[in-house]
Amino acid sequence: MSAEVICVGTELLLGDIINANAQFLGQQLARLGIPHYHQSVVGDNPERLKQVVEIASTRSPILIFTGGLGPTPDDLTTETIAEFFDTPLVERPELLRDISEKFAKRGRQMTLNNRKQALMPEGADILYNPAGSASGMIWQPRPNLTILTFPGVPSEMQQMWRETAVPYLKRQGWGKQIVHSRLLKFWGIGESALAEKVASFFELSNPTVAPYGSKGEVRLRVSAKAEDEAAAVELISPIEQQLCQIAGQDYFGADSDTLASVVGHLLQNSKETLSVAESCTGGGLGEMLTSVAGSSEYFSGGIIAYENRIKVSLLGVSPENLNQLGAVSSAVAQQMALGVKQRLETSWGLSITGIAGPSGGTETKPVGLVYVGIADPDGTAESREFHLGQKRQRAAIQQIGACHALDKLRRKLLVGK
Amino acid sequence: MSAEVICVGTELLLGDIINANAQFLGQQLARLGIPHYHQSVVGDNPERLKQVVEIASTRSPILIFTGGLGPTPDDLTTETIAEFFDTPLVERPELLRDISEKFAKRGRQMTLNNRKQALMPEGADILYNPAGSASGMIWQPRPNLTILTFPGVPSEMQQMWRETAVPYLKRQGWGKQIVHSRLLKFWGIGESALAEKVASFFELSNPTVAPYGSKGEVRLRVSAKAEDEAAAVELISPIEQQLCQIAGQDYFGADSDTLASVVGHLLQNSKETLSVAESCTGGGLGEMLTSVAGSSEYFSGGIIAYENRIKVSLLGVSPENLNQLGAVSSAVAQQMALGVKQRLETSWGLSITGIAGPSGGTETKPVGLVYVGIADPDGTAESREFHLGQKRQRAAIQQIGACHALDKLRRKLLVGK
Numbered sequence: 001m002s003a004e005v006i007c008v009g010t011e012l013l014l015g016d017i018i019n020a021n022a023q024f025l026g027q028q029l030a031r032l033g034i035p036h037y038h039q040s041v042v043g044d045n046p047e048r049l050k051q052v053v054e055i056a057s058t059r060s061p062i063l064i065f066t067g068g069l070g071p072t073p074d075d076l077t078t079e080t081i082a083e084f085f086d087t088p089l090v091e092r093p094e095l096l097r098d099i100s101e102k103f104a105k106r107g108r109q110m111t112l113n114n115r116k117q118a119l120m121p122e123g124a125d126i127l128y129n130p131a132g133s134a135s136g137m138i139w140q141p142r143p144n145l146t147i148l149t150f151p152g153v154p155s156e157m158q159q160m161w162r163e164t165a166v167p168y169l170k171r172q173g174w175g176k177q178i179v180h181s182r183l184l185k186f187w188g189i190g191e192s193a194l195a196e197k198v199a200s201f202f203e204l205s206n207p208t209v210a211p212y213g214s215k216g217e218v219r220l221r222v223s224a225k226a227e228d229e230a231a232a233v234e235l236i237s238p239i240e241q242q243l244c245q246i247a248g249q250d251y252f253g254a255d256s257d258t259l260a261s262v263v264g265h266l267l268q269n270s271k272e273t274l275s276v277a278e279s280c281t282g283g284g285l286g287e288m289l290t291s292v293a294g295s296s297e298y299f300s301g302g303i304i305a306y307e308n309r310i311k312v313s314l315l316g317v318s319p320e321n322l323n324q325l326g327a328v329s330s331a332v333a334q335q336m337a338l339g340v341k342q343r344l345e346t347s348w349g350l351s352i353t354g355i356a357g358p359s360g361g362t363e364t365k366p367v368g369l370v371y372v373g374i375a376d377p378d379g380t381a382e383s384r385e386f387h388l389g390q391k392r393q394r395a396a397i398q399q400i401g402a403c404h405a406l407d408k409l410r411r412k413l414l415v416g417k
Numbered sequence: 418m419s420a421e422v423i424c425v426g427t428e429l430l431l432g433d434i435i436n437a438n439a440q441f442l443g444q445q446l447a448r449l450g451i452p453h454y455h456q457s458v459v460g461d462n463p464e465r466l467k468q469v470v471e472i473a474s475t476r477s478p479i480l481i482f483t484g485g486l487g488p489t490p491d492d493l494t495t496e497t498i499a500e501f502f503d504t505p506l507v508e509r510p511e512l513l514r515d516i517s518e519k520f521a522k523r524g525r526q527m528t529l530n531n532r533k534q535a536l537m538p539e540g541a542d543i544l545y546n547p548a549g550s551a552s553g554m555i556w557q558p559r560p561n562l563t564i565l566t567f568p569g570v571p572s573e574m575q576q577m578w579r580e581t582a583v584p585y586l587k588r589q590g591w592g593k594q595i596v597h598s599r600l601l602k603f604w605g606i607g608e609s610a611l612a613e614k615v616a617s618f619f620e621l622s623n624p625t626v627a628p629y630g631s632k633g634e635v636r637l638r639v640s641a642k643a644e645d646e647a648a649a650v651e652l653i654s655p656i657e658q659q660l661c662q663i664a665g666q667d668y669f670g671a672d673s674d675t676l677a678s679v680v681g682h683l684l685q686n687s688k689e690t691l692s693v694a695e696s697c698t699g700g701g702l703g704e705m706l707t708s709v710a711g712s713s714e715y716f717s718g719g720i721i722a723y724e725n726r727i728k729v730s731l732l733g734v735s736p737e738n739l740n741q742l743g744a745v746s747s748a749v750a751q752q753m754a755l756g757v758k759q760r761l762e763t764s765w766g767l768s769i770t771g772i773a774g775p776s777g778g779t780e781t782k783p784v785g786l787v788y789v790g791i792a793d794p795d796g797t798a799e800s801r802e803f804h805l806g807q808k809r810q811r812a813a814i815q816q817i818g819a820c821h822a823l824d825k826l827r828r829k830l831l832v833g834k
Contacts, residue, residue, distance in 0.1 A: 013453050015443030016629070016638070019436050022458070026432030036430050037465055039458035041439070048454055055472055212433070221433065276700075276721070282707025283693075283700030286721045290699025293775055293811055301727040304693070304703045304719040306712075310761055344727055358710055394710055
């Protein structure tokens with residue numbers, strides 16, 4: 001039983017919004033073990049939508065629609081599908097009640113337009129929208145063909161999918177085998193270098209191993225097909241272990257782990273605290289650290305020393321070094337890390353200084369040159385130089401630079417563990 | 418002459434990646450004035466791809482493919498299209514040379530797999546890939562049908578599109594009318610409130626006006642169809658002026674403007690400087706400000722006072738106020754703003770303190786409560802309270818809170834202008 005995704009909306013064709021619904025449904029169908037071979041996007045045009053329904057209904061037994069359930073005249077999905085299958089629309093009193101109650105709760109009056117949203121093809125089951133007025137349906141217009149419709153608003157669509165569609169699809173027994181994945185994450189090794197190290201794993205068939213690279217972070221997705229999640233995990237675990245062993249410290253975490261969350265765990269375990277001194281990232285390093293809930297347990301704060309005089313006045317950087325070596329130098333990075341550690345009285349100090357561009361680069365100090373400084377609990381400081389390239393955008397240099405800083409701290413925290 | 422987009426890749430169906438290529442091509446086709454009614458996604462399967470080509474070639478005279486041009490065995494786009502049109506593949510010596518030169522430049526040896534990438538259907542023109550080994554083609558397999566192929570890697574696809582496909586499409590005269598848009602941006606007004614104020618504009622047909630809302634920022638897209646960009650701008654400008662006048666100070670900028678870049682311009686104009694004191698955003702406010710190239714001209718730096726003792730030791734916040742009123746209070750926000758302004762010796766000081774959650778909220782101070790403080794050049798401090806809601810995620814509260822801080826400063830900087 002394969003499913004086909006049909007997204008309706010001119011705004012998708014115009015590129016006004018990205019098709020996040022198609023990605024979400026793709027992931028969900030894979031997880032449920034329901035094969036999925038086709039996706040289509042079509043505008044708010046009943047004739048073209050009918051043609052798409054005709055094509056899809058001959059090749060896929062499950063059709064999943066998103067979009068076109070709203071109250072405006074160009075929301076046509078329900079009526080067009082009904083018309084294609086020669087089925088009259090019927091106003092559902094229970095749906096009308098649901099919609100008017102939602103409006104009442106918000107202190108608003110339901111409009112005539114919204115009344116349209118209570119119309120469903122004869123024989124269709126309502127797929128209630130817990131948040132908005134655009135409910136969908138589950139309908140078998142003919143044997144061996146099931147249609148599900150969802151609104152285009154991602155949050156509403158996802159809630160309806162999880163709460164009502166998934167239980168329905170499982171009850172039908174359509175997903176025989178589920179696909180479960182682990183996403184292993186690496187920093188400090190390139191995609192091709194890691195791929196070479198683990199090349200033999202790419203030949204596996206269950207689980208499969210596939211590499212992805214994005215902004216300096218390299219990922220391996222290990223996916224297993226099995227009857228349930230526990231069985232899939234059993235297939236994945238030994239492969240995961242081997243991959244992590246091969247990668248050594250370049251492996252930093254899995255799934256929702258980030259460099260900031262991993263650093264946070266290590267600091268929490270050792271009951272140590274951290275402060276940051278930032279120049280070229282302007283606060284981005286602190287932002288990454290505090291994106292982790294509970295980071296107040298180990299992150300004390302920091303100093304954004306964007307201007308050089310702040311590096312002197314608040315971090316105690318040597319004005320001579322600034323003059324002679326420049327703000328983007330190993331010595332200044334070390335002094336920044338030590339300065340913030342001492343000033344904020346934390347176990348560790350982490351600093352970053354660099355040239356994010358697009359201007360400010362020179363022959364000897366090009367755009368993308370970044371120094372990360374680290375001061376350890378004993379008060380010893382060291383630094384590392386990174387060349388992040390002159391072709392990268394400012395935002396990428398700032399983001400990758402901050403990740404390198406976190407990764408450097410992570411490796412220091414792992415020493416002796 | 419309408420165009421259809423066909424994206425090839427099982428990774429799209431699995432939801433491993435989002436279909437950014439479809440969005441990009443949608444935007445580009447709209448800009449070129451080439452109608453675009455269908456998008457399809459199909460996996461790396463030659464039979465199904467052939468069926469998609471069959472359907473698309475009967476309804477659209479221009480087919481644009483992305484993906485499946487790589488060197489691996491599951492990259493099948495070129496050969497499948499050639500097979501569908503019964504055309505033999507021919508090895509192109511010029512393409513073989515191009516590929517081997519690219520490998521030589523990187524100091525690597527071309528593999529046998531890559532040799533496949535030099536094969537093109539007889540009669541096709543090569544669409545060179547300036548960055549990678551996956552070149553595409555422009556091919557007319559039969560009268561009134563043009564096929565363009567691109568690799569799936571977005572950066573390579575986009576470069577090839579801009580440098581070679583766009584000039585080709587324009588030469589054919591296929592885009593009669595272009596669509597040009599201005600994106601107007603608003604802060605401090607809800608989507609529905611703005612929509613009510615400008616409701617009559619939604620009835621316009623050329624230019625059209627459509628609202629979008631995302632994370633606190635409201636946008637109006639004004640799109641005009643015309644012969645060229647200059648003519649479109651002439652249609653858009655009077656409407657834009659009216660919309661901005663109606664919105665007043667809630668309008669902050671257009672297109673690539675951000676609250677941070679607008680604040681930056683205002684500071685630059687008045688030759689003033691800024692520092693920030695951040696608690697709940699942990700550096701995110703500074704990060705937004707320094708995401709703007711050239712921000713070192715007005716942004717001096719800041720203090721991330723995540724822990725309360727840092728608020729006291731570095732910002733001079735009153736320990737009594739902290740104890741009695743709490744860190745998330747109007748008084749503390751004002752003292753933080755004043756403290757950082759004085760310490761960093763800047764014209765303005767901007768602060769933010771709040772409860773980003775998910776934990777830490779109480780009955781009187783719920784998650785989402787945020788205070789923004791501002792200290793002006795005269796040393797007068799004030800603050801404003803925001804309730805960003807308990808349902809929002811931590812990241813959204815941090816991001817929207819930082820935007821409110823920037824917006825508050827923007828409005829202060831506009832006074833008397």
